[in-house]
Amino acid sequence: MDFSFSEEQTLLRNTIQSFIQDNYDFDKRQAIVKSEEGMKQENWKQFAELGLLGLPFSEEDGGLNFGSVETMIVAEEFGKGLVVEPYIQTVVTCGGFLRRASASIKEKYIPGIISGEDIWAFAYAEPQGRYNLNDLTTTATLDGDHYIINGYKSVVSGGPWANKFIVSVRTSGDQRDSDGISVLIVDKNSEGLSIRDYPTVDGSRASEITLENVSVSKDELIGEEGKGAELIELIVDETIAAICSEAIGAMKVLNDATVEYCKTRKQFGQPIGKFQVLQHRMVDMFMQYEQSVSMTYMVNLKLDEEYAERRKAASGAKVQIAKAAKFIGQSAVQLHGGMGMTDELNVGHYFKRLSMIENSYGNIDHHLKKYSSAG
Amino acid sequence: MQLGFKEEDIKFRDEVRSFIKETFTDDMRKTLSLSKNGHAGKDLHVKWQKSLYERGWMAPNWPEQYGGAGFTSTQKYIFESEMAREGAPRTIPFGLSMVAPVIMEFGSQEQKDKFLPDILESNVWWCQGYSEPGSGSDLASLQCKAENQGDHYLVNGTKIWTTMAQYADWIFCLVRTSKTEKPQEGISFLLIDMKSPGIEVRPLITLDNSPEPHQEVNQVFFEDVKVPIENLIGEENKGWTYAKYLLEFERGTAYSPGLYRGIKNLKDIARDTSIGDGLTLLDDNDFLNKINECEIQIQAMEFVELRIFSALSAGQRVGPESSILKTRGTEIGQYLQELAVEAIGYWSHPFVEDTFANVNEPSIGPDYAATITPEYYNGRKTTIYAGSNEIQRNIISKAVLGL
Numbered sequence: 068m069d070f071s072f073s074e075e076q077t078l079l080r081n082t083i084q085s086f087i088q089d090n091y092d093f094d095k096r097q098a099i100v101k102s103e104e105g106m107k108q109e110n111w112k113q114f115a116e117l118g119l120l121g122l123p124f125s126e127e128d129g130g131l132n133f134g135s136v137e138t139m140i141v142a143e144e145f146g147k148g149l150v151v152e153p154y155i156q157t158v159v160t161c162g163g164f165l166r167r168a169s170a171s172i173k174e175k176y177i178p179g180i181i182s183g184e185d186i187w188a189f190a191y192a193e194p195q196g197r198y199n200l201n202d203l204t205t206t207a208t209l210d211g212d213h214y215i216i217n218g219y220k221s222v223v224s225g226g227p228w229a230n231k232f233i234v235s236v237r238t239s240g241d242q243r244d245s246d247g248i249s250v251l252i253v254d255k256n257s258e259g260l261s262i263r264d265y266p267t268v269d270g271s272r273a274s275e276i277t278l279e280n281v282s283v284s285k286d287e288l289i290g291e292e293g294k295g296a297e298l299i300e301l302i303v304d305e306t307i308a309a310i311c312s313e314a315i316g317a318m319k320v321l322n323d324a325t326v327e328y329c330k331t332r333k334q335f336g337q338p339i340g341k342f343q344v345l346q347h348r349m350v351d352m353f354m355q356y357e358q359s360v361s362m363t364y365m366v367n368l369k370l371d372e373e374y375a376e377r378r379k380a381a382s383g384a385k386v387q388i389a390k391a392a393k394f395i396g397q398s399a400v401q402l403h404g405g406m407g408m409t410d411e412l413n414v415g416h417y418f419k420r421l422s423m424i425e426n427s428y429g430n431i432d433h434h435l436k437k438y439s440s441a442g
Numbered sequence: 443m444q445l446g447f448k449e450e451d452i453k454f455r456d457e458v459r460s461f462i463k464e465t466f467t468d469d470m471r472k473t474l475s476l477s478k479n480g481h482a483g484k485d486l487h488v489k490w491q492k493s494l495y496e497r498g499w500m501a502p503n504w505p506e507q508y509g510g511a512g513f514t515s516t517q518k519y520i521f522e523s524e525m526a527r528e529g530a531p532r533t534i535p536f537g538l539s540m541v542a543p544v545i546m547e548f549g550s551q552e553q554k555d556k557f558l559p560d561i562l563e564s565n566v567w568w569c570q571g572y573s574e575p576g577s578g579s580d581l582a583s584l585q586c587k588a589e590n591q592g593d594h595y596l597v598n599g600t601k602i603w604t605t606m607a608q609y610a611d612w613i614f615c616l617v618r619t620s621k622t623e624k625p626q627e628g629i630s631f632l633l634i635d636m637k638s639p640g641i642e643v644r645p646l647i648t649l650d651n652s653p654e655p656h657q658e659v660n661q662v663f664f665e666d667v668k669v670p671i672e673n674l675i676g677e678e679n680k681g682w683t684y685a686k687y688l689l690e691f692e693r694g695t696a697y698s699p700g701l702y703r704g705i706k707n708l709k710d711i712a713r714d715t716s717i718g719d720g721l722t723l724l725d726d727n728d729f730l731n732k733i734n735e736c737e738i739q740i741q742a743m744e745f746v747e748l749r750i751f752s753a754l755s756a757g758q759r760v761g762p763e764s765s766i767l768k769t770r771g772t773e774i775g776q777y778l779q780e781l782a783v784e785a786i787g788y789w790s791h792p793f794v795e796d797t798f799a800n801v802n803e804p805s806i807g808p809d810y811a812a813t814i815t816p817e818y819y820n821g822r823k824t825t826i827y828a829g830s831n832e833i834q835r836n837i838i839s840k841a842v843l844g845l
């Protein structure tokens with residue numbers, strides 16, 4: 068057993084840390100969030116130059132062939148900077164699908180990700196489905212050599228920035244069956260696709276997507292028709308591992324900021340950090356953080372295990388991270404007093420991001436149920 | 443021991459209900475429901491308060507000689523409960539329940555004549571200038587300085603977190619008039635016209651991101667502001683005593699009626715939320731248990747409140763025990779907000795900056811969703827302000843438990 072990072076991994080971490088330092092201090096981040104586009108293309112180019120966009124892809128596909136630990140490092144450091152550019156959506160989630168697609172799909176699409184030309188988003192959630200990935204009313208029917216897609220996708224994270232979507236659709240079966248789900252690549256410019264973009268409370272952007280008789284070639288199918296559910300669940304678990312990593316980065320910043328603030332903020336003639344009740348709260352924040360880091364390592368190391376093991380790892384990590392996210396976010400605001408309530412201070416922004424991570428890809432109740440049903 | 447109200451109280455309750463039905467219009471309800479921080483613009487609040495004034499119900503806690511409603515303590519409780527139950531706008535407390543009691547108790551006759559009628563009629567909007575950047579929980583360390591220049595004070599310094607100062611005509615301030623060994627002994631209570639030259643109000647945007655003019659708080663700057671000597675309340679350097687008196691006046695508001703309303707809203711949301719298979723979130727036992735557990739906590743609050751209220755009716759003094767109300771009331775309120783965010787699932791993500799703005803597009807998700815996450819964020823304030831919950835627990839441990 069060894070929980071240390073290799074030299075290469077440490078180098079990767081340092082690279083991202085210095086990117087954040089140079090390009091992503093809080094003011095710069097806020098300027099990006101408030102800009103018309105809501106992300107910065109130059110940053111995306113830098114990600115490409117640094118090789119980050121090719122991280123998980125095989126060397127054959129032009130990537131660096133790194134694993135989940137490297138992804139964890141990137142996501143964690145991005146979490147510290149509250150990076151809004153859709154790295155996880157494009158590289159981890161959509162990249163995850165593409166890595167497992169046919170040779171022709173890989174060839175067609177992976178270079179565009181690695182070079183930074185294309186940004187991708189995963190359109191899976193539907194209003195009626197809550198967190199159930201299999202609850203799909205969006206349908207695709209084969210018409211000759213094309214699928215015709217009809218349906219509606221909600222709160223597609225990073226949607227406004229994407230030019231390509233991976234869409235989960237029902238090709239057969241009943242609304243909630245796990246059989247009959249397929250995964251299709253849909254270009255944003257497709258006829259019949261309309262999109263409504265909006266900001267999200269954590270400074271990111273998302274979209275509502277309506278698909279009306281959108282026609283895509285059957286070559287755009289990832290995996291086998293009707294057999295997409297398993298693949299989707301796997302990719303979502305990998306995504307969960309990445310957002311847990313992002314979360315621990317954000318938690319770390321909040322914990323450090325809170326400790327620092329309590330050392331310097333004086334009331335009643337002493338630093339408020341001298342009050343034992345605040346000390347204990349910060350100790351609890353620290354313990355929650357450490358447990359979250361541990362669960363994040365755990366899930367990232369277990370992504371390749373057999374189903375039940377992976378299911379429990381991902382859901383277990385998500386439950387721990389969601390609990391810690393809430394406790395640390397709320398406590399950081401509380402201990403900063405009025406300052407914690409302001410938009411001006413970074414603390415509230417970390418709190419908000421963490422609060423959205425809580426229910427991304429399923430909230431605590433959802434994952435407890437998944438955990439229980441995994442046996 | 444017995445439960446239930448007397449017949450005349452039930453009659454009063456029905457009067458209050460029909461008043462609310464008539465006066466709290468659908469328009470007002472709609473506007474208020476668009477707020478992310480509980481405030482819905484000056485006009486709405488003033489309009490509401492003026493109708494209360496016309497009914498004679500603006501000031502349940504004032505003595506009748508000043509225009510108080512003349513309620514019995516039971517009626518007060520019923521009145522407050524009914525208002526909260528319906529989600530009616532809360533009367534803005536700064537004039538009505540903060541500065542007015544101080545003026546009544548310690549102000550001069552001129553001050554009473556000048557200020558109280560306008561407060562009662564909602565002609566003048568007040569804000570509270572206590573906190574400073576360096577002085578929050580430790581209010582007595584405040585630095586904003588007022589130098590006695592004979593016929594006026596010269597005020598220099600700043601106040602922060604000033605709720606709705608952007609609407610205010612007047613501000614009541616605690617200011618430092620002398621440097622004493624005990625910081626409490628050099629503080630005075632001053633009334634300041636917000637139109638005085640040298641005052642600047644800067645908005646502070648909070649986590650709900652309500653844009654101007656709907657921001658909740660501000661920082662107020664004073665630069666060589668001249669305040670007539672006659673705007674001093676009581677004696678110079680006695681301001682701390684008056685402020686403490688005010689704090690006592692503030693204790694003992696009932697939280698449970700508003701919290702029950704929160705439960706009702708939460709159930710409505712859960713009933714409106716599909717979890718598939720034709721089921722709603724109310725059919726999900728995990729969630730239902732949380733709602734019910736919360737409801738039980740509220741009932742526990744309600745009966746603490748009823749016990750306090752009945753002690754008050756019996757003429758007993760209620761002391762620091764009432765810190766229980768603030769502490770538990772705000773914590774349960776925050777939990778309700780968390781559950782609302784939880785209920786709406788992914789609809790908690792979309793952000794609408796100006797929820798009051800007229801937009802032609804349909805809402806993203808259900809129309810009530812846009813305010814829910816910002817309300818949760820904004821609600822974090824409730825355990826910070828009005829004596830943070832850490833401070834409340836300090837009070838209970840010291841003053842009640844004797845630790």
Ligand SMILES: Cc1cc2nc3c(=O)[nH]c(=O)nc-3n(C[C@H](O)[C@H](O)[C@H](O)COP(=O)(O)OP(=O)(O)OC[C@H]3O[C@@H](n4cnc5c(N)ncnc54)[C@H](O)[C@@H]3O)c2cc1C
Pocket residue numbers: 332334335339342344345401402403404405406408569570571572573575576577578579580602603604605606658659823826827828829830831832833836
């Ligand atoms: C939305 C909002 C509206 C407000 N409106 C007004 C207003 O209209 N007028 C006005 O004057 N003020 C107003 N306030 C200010 C409010 O009263 C202060 O924020 C509050 O007193 C806390 O002070 P602080 O923010 O300086 O935090 P601090 O006092 O610095 O507290 C920081 C943290 O330390 C903790 N702490 C401090 N002392 C102790 C202790 N002895 N033991 C244990 N823990 C401790 C606190 O609980 C808190 O968690 C408002 C605040 C908010 C957030």
